[in-house]
Structure formats: C-alpha cells, structure tokens
Amino acid sequence: MKQKVITVLLAMVMLLAIPTGLSAAKAESQSVFVNGKKIAYAQAPISENGTTLVSAKETIEALGLAFSWDKGNKRIIASSGEMTISIILNEPVATVNGISIFLGTPAVERNGRTMVPLRLLTDGLGASMETKGNQISIKTVDPSKSKYYTGLPLQITNSAVKNLGTEKIVVNYVEYYYAGGAVxxxxxxxxxxxxxxxxxNNATVKPGxxxxxxxxxxxxxxxxxxxxxxxEEETVSKSYKLAKQLxxxxxxxxxxxxxxxxQKEEDYKxxxxEELKKNNNVPFKVVDSSITYDSLGYPEANIELWNLTAKTIVSFELSFSTYDAYGDPVKGGYPYTNRFYGKGANVKVLSGYSHIFTWDLYSYSDTTKLKNIQIDRVAYSDGSVWKRK
Structure with missing residues (x-):
C-alpha cells in the first residue's frame, strides 16, 4: 500500500467555504443619506449578525468612488484616486489601500445585488456616520483624512498595484505571514x-x-x-506605521x-x-477513486479517503470489487474472487484531513474500474477500534 498526501488540506478548503449561518433581516424603512442626499436603493439595506449591509454600487458611487465589478474573482473595487477598497464576495477580509480589514459579516448577494458592510466603506474613507432611528447619515471628508491614506500616487487593490503618476517608480511593499508561532x-x-x-507576490493568496x-x-x-x-527620492506611505502596528x-x-x-474550526467540527451522519457513521468517506498504471503496466487502485471523525486514524482495512473495461469481474488473489482486500497500516490521518492511498493490483491485471468500495475496520490513535456491523 502506497500513500499519497494531498498537499491542500481538504478541511481548510471546506472550512473557508462553510457559510456561518447568519440570519438576515430586511430593513426596508432604513434610509441612508450621504452629505444630506438620500441614496435611492433598488435593494433595501439589510441587517446580518448586527451588521448593516447596503447595495454596493449605489453606496460606493454616492460616496464619490467609482464602482467596478470583477466577475471572474467576484470582487468589487471602489476607487477614487489614491483611495481603493477591494471587497470579495463571501470573504471575511477586505482591503483598504491593500491593508487587510476583517469584516464582522462578509459581502453577500441578495436579490441579484451585492450587499457590503456599510461600516467598512465609511471607516475606510474616514467618513463619519450617525444613526437616528431608521436614518443613517454619512458625512464624507477629504480622502487625506483617512487613516489608510498613503499619500502616494498609487491604486492598491488586494492583488495588484498601479502607478497613477507620469514617472517611472519603484514600489517597496511588505507582506506579512504567520509561521513558527510568530508574524x-x-x-x-x-x-x-x-x-x-x-x-x-502571492497575488492570488487571500488573507487567512x-x-x-x-x-x-x-x-x-x-x-x-x-x-x-x-x-533617488523615496517617499514613505502615510499609512505604513498603522499597517505595521496592525x-x-x-x-x-x-x-x-x-x-x-x-469560529471556523467550530463550524467545521x-x-x-453532519458528514459523518450522512456517511452512516463510517469513519472514512470515499471521496474519489481511479486506476493508474505502474512502470510495468500493472494497474494501481487509488482511493481518496476523508477522515470525518474527531480522532486520528492510524490503521484501516477496506475492500472493493474489480472490473475490466467490459464490465466483467476481474478475479485474482486468494481466495480467487474479484473482491480485493486492502490495508493501510502505520498511517496518520488527522481529523478532517484527506489522503490518497494506492494499492498494487498485480493479481488483477485487467482491472480498469473499481466498484463497491467499503471501509471494513478502522483503528484510532487512542487505541479504540471501529468495525463495520
């Protein structure tokens, strides 16, 4: 039995895609004014998890920024000169002039409109906001008053930087990572x-x-x-000190x-x-299977298994049926049947992780398909054992 570890943790991929189950409530009577002028919304503001979400396009334009929708990345870019806010649909982090801003509630789509946290826009721009009853009043200020203002001729999104000036420049920037217990x-x-x-650098990697x-x-x-x-003249960003602290x-x-x-770990648990229950409480879920061939042309069974339990799996047994290209059973091994029995010994599959395991099918040389894959027994690191009933 060979073992191939998937480099991307399936748990993390799914973790970031799990909705948080926030409740939404319409606030149709709520009105938003910018510098005394009421915003006309096609989709009324809503409240989710205590956060007011507003239709992105109308609000961004009312605040004096240009609205742009990046369909491929499901991203909103709001920009005006040296101020740029980037918001990705359903992501917990936005950026203001490239600096990461955590959102209490991410941007969502409602009735065909992208709804974004109003507080992100006002705080990002340095605007003041006052709520009285169902009326929200916003007063804008000069962009240079924003704590995220760089004072540099740059448009900075979450993934790129653009020179707004007419001279060639060199941009110096810093990326922050958490590794080895420190930033x-x-x-x-x-x-x-x-x-x-x-x-x-690493433009496609998202915060978190x-x-x-x-x-x-x-x-x-x-x-x-x-x-x-x-x-030979260097100008330091006005917001660098703030970013370094953050x-x-x-x-x-x-x-x-x-x-x-x-929070995401709790959601994922x-x-x-839920997945374990759907899988009839079988510890491993079969995610995928395929047939490949070794250097001698013999088939190999590749099976991806996902540990749905809260424990670490250290050993397991499984079985599956082998068939050829005509759909006929391929018999081999002992006893001479088309049922293959495999083991995974001395493995370490953590909770929520997915691994690909490979078995040689020398005695089943005509195999092209696997069917009826079944987990028969699982041993955990704590010494307990699960057996199929």
Missing part, C-alpha cells in the same frame, strides 16, 4: 512605468489562507506598501485571525459531524 515580514519591490500595473513553502507552513495575513522611489506580533490582525479560525 514574519518579507520585503518586495515592483518597478512600474508611468500608468503601469503589477501583481503583488495557508500554503507550504520549502517545508514550512505559512498563513498569509496581508500586505502594505512601504514607499515609492522616484529617481500586522505585528500581538496586533489587531493576529487577534482577529485567531478569532476567525476559532459541526460540518464533520
């Missing part, structure tokens, strides 16, 4: 021609996502621009990330219990 900062640069644009590099597991926290260099060890973002993971 680590890494410096990068990007050279941009006039009006030029460049993707950040994990990845492996050279055997080390990293959790991405986010990034910030440190400075730009024009010729991202640093024991800072706000680390605390929020821990809280987010704690509930999800595992």
């Amino acid at each position: 680590q900062a890494y410096d990068f640069t990007a050279s941009l021609n006039a009006r030029g644009k460049a993707a950040f 996502e994990n990845f492996d590099s050279n055997g080390t597991n990293y959790t991405f926290f986010g990034r910030t621009v440190y400075s730009i260099v024009v010729g 991202y640093g060890n024991g800072g706000t973002i680390e605390k929020q990330m821990r809280a987010l993971y704690k 509930k999800k595992l219990k």
Whole structure:
C-alpha cells in the first residue's frame, strides 16, 4: 500500500467555504443619506449578525468612488484616486489601500445585488456616520483624512498595484505571514512605468489562507506598501506605521485571525459531524477513486479517503470489487474472487484531513474500474477500534 498526501488540506478548503449561518433581516424603512442626499436603493439595506449591509454600487458611487465589478474573482473595487477598497464576495477580509480589514459579516448577494458592510466603506474613507432611528447619515471628508491614506500616487487593490503618476517608480511593499508561532515580514519591490500595473507576490493568496513553502507552513495575513522611489527620492506611505502596528506580533490582525479560525474550526467540527451522519457513521468517506498504471503496466487502485471523525486514524482495512473495461469481474488473489482486500497500516490521518492511498493490483491485471468500495475496520490513535456491523 502506497500513500499519497494531498498537499491542500481538504478541511481548510471546506472550512473557508462553510457559510456561518447568519440570519438576515430586511430593513426596508432604513434610509441612508450621504452629505444630506438620500441614496435611492433598488435593494433595501439589510441587517446580518448586527451588521448593516447596503447595495454596493449605489453606496460606493454616492460616496464619490467609482464602482467596478470583477466577475471572474467576484470582487468589487471602489476607487477614487489614491483611495481603493477591494471587497470579495463571501470573504471575511477586505482591503483598504491593500491593508487587510476583517469584516464582522462578509459581502453577500441578495436579490441579484451585492450587499457590503456599510461600516467598512465609511471607516475606510474616514467618513463619519450617525444613526437616528431608521436614518443613517454619512458625512464624507477629504480622502487625506483617512487613516489608510498613503499619500502616494498609487491604486492598491488586494492583488495588484498601479502607478497613477507620469514617472517611472519603484514600489517597496511588505507582506506579512504567520509561521513558527510568530508574524514574519518579507520585503518586495515592483518597478512600474508611468500608468503601469503589477501583481503583488502571492497575488492570488487571500488573507487567512495557508500554503507550504520549502517545508514550512505559512498563513498569509496581508500586505502594505512601504514607499515609492522616484529617481533617488523615496517617499514613505502615510499609512505604513498603522499597517505595521496592525500586522505585528500581538496586533489587531493576529487577534482577529485567531478569532476567525476559532469560529471556523467550530463550524467545521459541526460540518464533520453532519458528514459523518450522512456517511452512516463510517469513519472514512470515499471521496474519489481511479486506476493508474505502474512502470510495468500493472494497474494501481487509488482511493481518496476523508477522515470525518474527531480522532486520528492510524490503521484501516477496506475492500472493493474489480472490473475490466467490459464490465466483467476481474478475479485474482486468494481466495480467487474479484473482491480485493486492502490495508493501510502505520498511517496518520488527522481529523478532517484527506489522503490518497494506492494499492498494487498485480493479481488483477485487467482491472480498469473499481466498484463497491467499503471501509471494513478502522483503528484510532487512542487505541479504540471501529468495525463495520
């Protein structure tokens, strides 16, 4: 039996996709005013988990920003000169001028409209907001008053930076990762021609996502621009000091990330219990199976198994039926039947993890299909054993 470990933890992939089960309530009588002018909404504001969500396009434009919808990434970009807010649908983290901002409630779609947290927009822009009864009044200020204002001729989204100026520049930026029990900062640069644009390092990685590099597991926290260099003159971002505090060890973002993971872990544990029940309380769920061939042309059975329990699985037995391309049983082994019995010994499958296991089918050389895959017995690290009844 060979074992192949899937590098992306199935648990984490599903964890980030699990809805939090927030309740939504319409607030149709609620009105939003910007500088005394009422916003006309096609979709009324709603409240989810105590957060007011408003239709993105109308609100963003009322606040004086340009609205852009990136369909491929399900992303909203709100921008006006040197202020840019990036919001991805159903993601718990947005960015303001590239700095990660945790959302109490993510952006959602309701009745064909993308609804975003109103507080994110006002706080990001440095605007003031007052609520009296069902009326919300917002007063905007000059963008330079925002604590996220960089003072640099840049448009900064969650994945790229654009030079708004007419001179060639070098952008110095910092990315923050959590690894080895501490926040680590890494410096990068990007050279941009006039009006030029460049993707950040690890541009597709979202805050909170994990990845492996050279055997080390990293959790991405986010990034910030440190400075730009024009010729020999360097100008430091006005918001860099704030970003450094937010991202640093024991800072706000680390605390929020821990809280987010704690909540998601609890949600995922509930999800595992539901999946285990659907799987008739069988510890392993068969996720996928396939036939490949070794260097000699003999078939191999590859079966992906997902541990649905809260325990670590250290050994297991399973069985499956082998068939050829015509659908006829392929007999082999002892006893001479088309039922193959396999084992996985000295393994370590943590709760919520998925692994691919491979068995050689030398005695079943005509096999092209597997059917009726069944988990027969499982041993856990605590010494307990599950047996099929």
